[in-house]
Amino acid sequence: xxxQSDARDRLIRSAGDLWHSRSYADVGVSEICEHAEVQKGSxxxxxxxxxxxxxxxxxxxxxxxxxxxxxRIMTGPLPPLERLLTLMDRGIEVQMQLKEACGCTVGCSxxxxxxxxxxxxxxxxxxxxxxxxxxxxxxxxxxxxxVDAGDLPQTDTGQTARAILAxxxxxxxxxxxxxxxxxxADLGPMVLRLxxxxxxxxxxxxxxxxxxxxxx
Amino acid sequence: xxxQSDARDRLIRSAGDLWHSRSYADVGVSEICEHAEVQKGSxxxxxxxxxxxxxxxxxxxxxxxxxxxxxRIMTGPLPPLERLLTLMDRGIEVQMQLKEACGCTVGCSxxxxxxxxxxxxxxxxxxxxxxxxxxxxxxxxxxxxxVDAGDLPQTDTGQTARAILAxxxxxxxxxxxxxxxxxxADLGPMVLRLxxxxxxxxxxxxxxxxxxxxxx
DNA sequence: GATATAGTAGACCGGTCGGTCAAGAAGGAG
DNA sequence: CTCCTTCTTGACCGACCGGTCTACTATATC
Numbered sequence: 071x072x073x074q075s076d077a078r079d080r081l082i083r084s085a086g087d088l089w090h091s092r093s094y095a096d097v098g099v100s101e102i103c104e105h106a107e108v109q110k111g112s113x114x115x116x117x118x119x120x121x122x123x124x125x126x127x128x129x130x131x132x133x134x135x136x137x138x139x140x141x142r143i144m145t146g147p148l149p150p151l152e153r154l155l156t157l158m159d160r161g162i163e164v165q166m167q168l169k170e171a172c173g174c175t176v177g178c179s180x181x182x183x184x185x186x187x188x189x190x191x192x193x194x195x196x197x198x199x200x201x202x203x204x205x206x207x208x209x210x211x212x213x214x215x216x217v218d219a220g221d222l223p224q225t226d227t228g229q230t231a232r233a234i235l236a237x238x239x240x241x242x243x244x245x246x247x248x249x250x251x252x253x254x255a256d257l258g259p260m261v262l263r264l265x266x267x268x269x270x271x272x273x274x275x276x277x278x279x280x281x282x283x284x285x286x
Numbered sequence: 287x288x289x290q291s292d293a294r295d296r297l298i299r300s301a302g303d304l305w306h307s308r309s310y311a312d313v314g315v316s317e318i319c320e321h322a323e324v325q326k327g328s329x330x331x332x333x334x335x336x337x338x339x340x341x342x343x344x345x346x347x348x349x350x351x352x353x354x355x356x357x358r359i360m361t362g363p364l365p366p367l368e369r370l371l372t373l374m375d376r377g378i379e380v381q382m383q384l385k386e387a388c389g390c391t392v393g394c395s396x397x398x399x400x401x402x403x404x405x406x407x408x409x410x411x412x413x414x415x416x417x418x419x420x421x422x423x424x425x426x427x428x429x430x431x432x433v434d435a436g437d438l439p440q441t442d443t444g445q446t447a448r449a450i451l452a453x454x455x456x457x458x459x460x461x462x463x464x465x466x467x468x469x470x471a472d473l474g475p476m477v478l479r480l481x482x483x484x485x486x487x488x489x490x491x492x493x494x495x496x497x498x499x500x501x502x
Numbered sequence: 503g504a505t506a507t508a509g510t511a512g513a514c515c516g517g518t519c520g521g522t523c524a525a526g527a528a529g530g531a532g
Numbered sequence: 533c534t535c536c537t538t539c540t541t542g543a544c545c546g547a548c549c550g551g552t553c554t555a556c557t558a559t560a561t562c
Contacts, residue, residue: 071529071530071531071536071537071538072528072529072530072536072537072538072539073527073528073529073530073537073538073539073540074529074530074538074539075538075539075540077539077540091405092405092406093311093402093403093405093406095309095311095312095402096311096406098518098519098520099519099520099521100518100519100520108540109540109541109542110520110521110522110541110542110543111522111523111524111539111540111541111542112539112540112541113521114520114521114522114523115538115539115540116539119520119521120520120521172405174404174405175404175405176405177401177404181401181459182401182402184459184462184463185393185397185398185401185402185459185462186309186311186398186401186402187309188390188391188393188462188463188465189307189308189309189388189390189391189392189462190308190309190312195462195463195465198463199463199464199465202460202463202464229472229473229476230476232460232470232473233453233473233476235456235460236453236456236457236459236460236470236473237449237452237453237456237480238456239455239456239459239460240451240452240453240454240455240456240457240458240459241452241456242456242459243397243400243401243452243455243456243458243459244418244448244451244452244455246400246401246404246405246411247400247404247411247414247415247418248415248418249404249411249415254448254452256445257445257448257449257452260445260446260449260480263479263480263482264453264476264479264480266479287506287507287508287559287560287561288506288507288508288509288558288559288560289507289508289509289510289557289558289559289560290508290509290559290560291508291509291510293509293510314548314549314550315549315550315551316548316549316550324510325509325510325511325512326511326512326513326550326551326552327509327510327511327512327552327553327554328509328510328511329551330550330551330552331508331509331510332509335550335551336550336551
């Protein structure tokens with residue numbers, strides 16, 4: 071009953087894009103409304119507050135990026151170590167697309183929110199912490215597969231997964247400082263060192279990715 | 287001629303502390319003035335703008351932390367790989383002290399500014415990018431020493447140094463999300479994997495650090 | 503002691519922030 | 533058609549933002 075509108079989705083999309091390319095504090099509710107072509111009153115019909123919108127943006131983003139793309143890569147058909155390399159490659163690729171679209175290097179939208187709001191808004195921080203846990207769990211999935219396949223020695227894969235997530239987040243910070251995703255493209259494959267792969271396994275994974283790329 | 291005051295230093299110190307524990311946007315000029323017990327008029331006697339203060343905060347901070355502490359560790363008398371372990375240990379230690387003081391986990395002050403302002407203020411971004419270069423150079427110094435000492439195989443130490451810096455920054459993000467520096471204390475030593483050290487060298491470095499700690 | 507300079511004091515400014523509100527339009531259900 | 537709900541519109545609010553300005557005080561130098 072009553073009419074239905076996609077204004078809510080437009081607001082989430084606009085806020086996500088604007089916050090990602092600038093910062094949470096720098097983009098106000100009014101600007102988000104303008105960008106989404108929604109009036110202020112409508113905004114507060116859908117969301118109780120700016121923070122409430124942020125929660126929706128986080129959920130929506132993780133659904134698309136995490137549950138969608140990252141999970142597909144980390145649990146996909148590729149050999150496990152190649153999945154990690156694919157993840158890093160894909161990350162750089164996305165960052166380059168975003169730079170093309172936004173005019174600057176934006177880093178990880180989730181990491182950005184953690185850094186900007188982690189100490190300021192406890193609710194957002196906790197939501198993002200859970201998201202990071204989910205992310206690490208996806209990485210751990212690939213690591214477990216790698217151990218099972220004999221590509222990795224027996225280790226604490228949970229710990230290693232958290233280290234890899236940290237490395238990914240750090241790459242986001244560093245490319246943002248340089249304003250150049252390409253500058254760290256060579257740092258992506260080093261994730262295999264962090265995973266604990268021996269040189270032979272690294273070479274095997276690298277060859278596999280090259281083969282896959284050549285096939286495409 | 288005229289009188290001299292330490293108000294400028296108090297402002298830099300206050301701004302650095304407040305921004306580190308909250309965020310650049312969340313802490314305004316007025317609050318910084320209150321905290322430093324300086325009037326607004328005096329603020330704009332010393333600094334042309336909020337951003338100008340930020341530049342001074344960055345310079346001051348890097349002088350103390352980077353040129354002071356990090357350089358001392360990375361070029362110090364310890365075996366090179368142990369220097370890396372010391373750096374990570376010291377980082378966690380500082381974060382725990384800061385958590386005690388601020389009530390929350392704050393991460394890296396420089397990384398925080400990169401993330402919050404990197405796409406918003408080009409001048410600050412460039413300053414921070416140079417700072418990261420300096421930081422990586424200090425790490426590279428230790429890596430070069432490690433290669434010379436035979437603790438590390440021949441590699442591109444510049445590349446590896448940038449990877450390690452990224453890892454450090456990522457740890458900053460992750461602990462901020464968790465609000466718990468201790469939660470990643472076990473991730474610090476994994477920096478040696480990233481450095482490319484073989485298990486034997488890792489064991490040697492770990493034993494060295496333990497011995498040093500026991501000696502103290 | 504005169505004077506120029508460094509620093510202090512704090513009222514004030516336009517603009518923007520997140521958020522509110524009252525009124526009304528669109529549209530499915532009865 | 534009526535009614536109720538969903539959604540829209542845009543003026544409006546107090547608070548706070550970064551920054552300005554003028555008058556004033558302290559102090560080193562001559």
